[in-house]
Amino acid sequence: MSIILSTNHLTKSFHGKDVVTDVSMSVSQGQIYGFLGPNGAGKTTVMKMLLNLVKPTSGDIEIFGEPLTQTSIEYLKRIGSIIEYPVFYDKLTALENLELHCAYMGFYNKKAIKEALELVHLTNVDRKAVRDFSLGMKQRLGIARSIITKPELLILDEPINGLDPVGMKDMRNVFSMLSKEYGMTLLISSHLLGEVEMIADTIGIIKSGRLIQEIPMDTIKGQNTDYVELKTPDYKKATFILENKLHITNFKVMDNSVIRIYETGIAQSDISKILIMNDVAIESINKKTASLEEYFLTQIEEVENYA
Amino acid sequence: MLNLMKLEIKKNKMGRYFKGVVIANLCILLFMCFMPYADSIEEGPMFSGVTEALSIVGTFVRVTFVIFASVLFAKLIIEEYKNNTISVLFTYPIQRKKIILAKILLITGMTFIVIVVSNVFVSGAFIMINHYLNLVPNDLSNNWLSQALVNMVVQSIAATGMSLICLYFGMRKKSVPTTILSTLLIISLVNSNSGNFSVSNIIAIPLTLAVIGVGIAYFTFRNIDRVDIV
Numbered sequence A: 001m002s003i004i005l006s007t008n009h010l011t012k013s014f015h016g017k018d019v020v021t022d023v024s025m026s027v028s029q030g031q032i033y034g035f036l037g038p039n040g041a042g043k044t045t046v047m048k049m050l051l052n053l054v055k056p057t058s059g060d061i062e063i064f065g066e067p068l069t070q071t072s073i074e075y076l077k078r079i080g081s082i083i084e085y086p087v088f089y090d091k092l093t094a095l096e097n098l099e100l101h102c103a104y105m106g107f108y109n110k111k112a113i114k115e116a117l118e119l120v121h122l123t124n125v126d127r128k129a130v131r132d133f134s135l136g137m138k139q140r141l142g143i144a145r146s147i148i149t150k151p152e153l154l155i156l157d158e159p160i161n162g163l164d165p166v167g168m169k170d171m172r173n174v175f176s177m178l179s180k181e182y183g184m185t186l187l188i189s190s191h192l193l194g195e196v197e198m199i200a201d202t203i204g205i206i207k208s209g210r211l212i213q214e215i216p217m218d219t220i221k222g223q224n225t226d227y228v229e230l231k232t233p234d235y236k237k238a239t240f241i242l243e244n245k246l247h248i249t250n251f252k253v254m255d256n257s258v259i260r261i262y263e264t265g266i267a268q269s270d271i272s273k274i275l276i277m278n279d280v281a282i283e284s285i286n287k288k289t290a291s292l293e294e295y296f297l298t299q300i301e302e303v304e305n306y307a
Numbered sequence B: 001m002l003n004l005m006k007l008e009i010k011k012n013k014m015g016r017y018f019k020g021v022v023i024a025n026l027c028i029l030l031f032m033c034f035m036p037y038a039d040s041i042e043e044g045p046m047f048s049g050v051t052e053a054l055s056i057v058g059t060f061v062r063v064t065f066v067i068f069a070s071v072l073f074a075k076l077i078i079e080e081y082k083n084n085t086i087s088v089l090f091t092y093p094i095q096r097k098k099i100i101l102a103k104i105l106l107i108t109g110m111t112f113i114v115i116v117v118s119n120v121f122v123s124g125a126f127i128m129i130n131h132y133l134n135l136v137p138n139d140l141s142n143n144w145l146s147q148a149l150v151n152m153v154v155q156s157i158a159a160t161g162m163s164l165i166c167l168y169f170g171m172r173k174k175s176v177p178t179t180i181l182s183t184l185l186i187i188s189l190v191n192s193n194s195g196n197f198s199v200s201n202i203i204a205i206p207l208t209l210a211v212i213g214v215g216i217a218y219f220t221f222r223n224i225d226r227v228d229i230v
Helices: A043-050 A074-078 A094-105 A110-119 A135-147 A165-181 A193-199 A217-222 A235-244 A268-277 A292-306 B002-011 B015-040 B050-082 B096-133 B144-162 B165-173 B176-191 B204-221
Strands: A003-014 A017-023 A026-028 A032-036 A058-063 A079-082 A153-157 A185-190 A202-207 A210-216 A226-231 A251-255 A258-261 A284-289
Touching: A003 A043, A003 A185, A017 A043, A026 A185, A032 A043, A032 A165, A032 A193, A043 A058, A043 A153, A043 A185, A074 A079, A079 A135, A094 A110, A094 A135, A094 B002, A110 A135, A135 A153, A135 A165, A165 A185, A165 A193, A185 A193, A193 A292, A202 A217, A202 A292, A210 A217, A210 A292, A217 A292, A226 A268, A235 A251, A235 A258, A235 A268, A268 A284, B002 B096, B015 B050, B015 B096, B050 B096, B050 B144, B050 B165, B050 B176, B096 B144, B096 B204, B144 B176, B144 B204, B165 B176, B165 B204, B176 B204
Parallel strands: A017 A210, A032 A185, A032 A202, A079 A153, A153 A185
Antiparallel strands: A003 A017, A003 A026, A003 A058, A202 A210, A226 A258, A226 A284, A251 A258
């Protein structure tokens, strides 16, 4: 897979204060790249730099194999985007807004507007002024606008913000479809980890303006994050048995009743058998997989501890 | 460029603007016809003759449509920044300079044409009405027309250029009220009439202000390609 977008030591400071520091990321063609980070981490600023709305203080950006300069504009024909929240000309109708978008993009295919609206399940509203739209509807319209021209690269900043659970699922399907059927590359920022987890191929985690990790989802899933969660009223005795009878050392007492056992070599049934034989009551015992959310939080915490 | 202007017209539903122009014209005409009546009650006639009346018409038309222009600047440029639609506009594969220039040319072009046409219309209508109703004495000399036309065109150019000054204040604050207020201030300073003397009568002054206006527009948007849109 070729690299469609890359940044090299990208830095941006506003009034002498670094907002984005030394970000080097790369997005391969056809991928869905999940861009994760807490609020104010610099996700939007990075995306604005990719769209040339904000000019980098230092560092380089390369998109479609061409270095970005202050006056690059041609590459924008091949990109669809939503930045921050979707803005429209409020007094115009949805249809008028989309027509304007097509005219400015130099794209003349009337059918595409209808298709895009159907894709995001936004029908029968094309004659309604956008100011009467709810945030969720605006979000859908924004996505529709960004995909009308079938761009090669979609840059979406918090595209599922403000959607209801059904809407989120719809959009997830739309994103997967765009990636699989049209071969589009998607760069999606979000703070909703669960959503990103379900569709992303690669994630980049940004914190305080620094890209702290860029990792394929497969690697995260493959990492040793499975554990057995044991709930017992008598955690002291339980830990004693775990250590001395089962020789398990890799466990962690979460609070005074929950123990997480990270050793995967021992079967769950063996653990419960030995515990019961030693008169330790078990409220519950489950095998669990750490979600991206936990992975994300550990990463963020590690950085915080380090700093 | 023409395409960009057409898109602006479509985007902002400029048809309504022309309705406003017609209404403003009729108001000015009506006002001009009533003024001689209102004033004759007090201390003598308001205008010494048609020449003076026409100069007043010119002032009214210029003031009205320079304010119109500032409203358009506020709507087409300042509001795009305020509503952040500019961040959408600048992600299109079109040079920022071109987008802004299209807006400025559209507004200044329209302002100039509207000032000239309104001047001709209101002056013409006033002369006709005066012909029948004899509101003020007719003191037009034989070659007044050519002189009046030249004067009108020069004044219109000056007024159009002056309308650009508001961009400086408007863009600094990204505020619609500031844009319109700055125009009101400038236009009232230049066109206020005290004892038949107005600064705008010395044609060099409005022309200088016009040059300043064009300069301001240039400097405000000179670096537009390098500016961050936050």
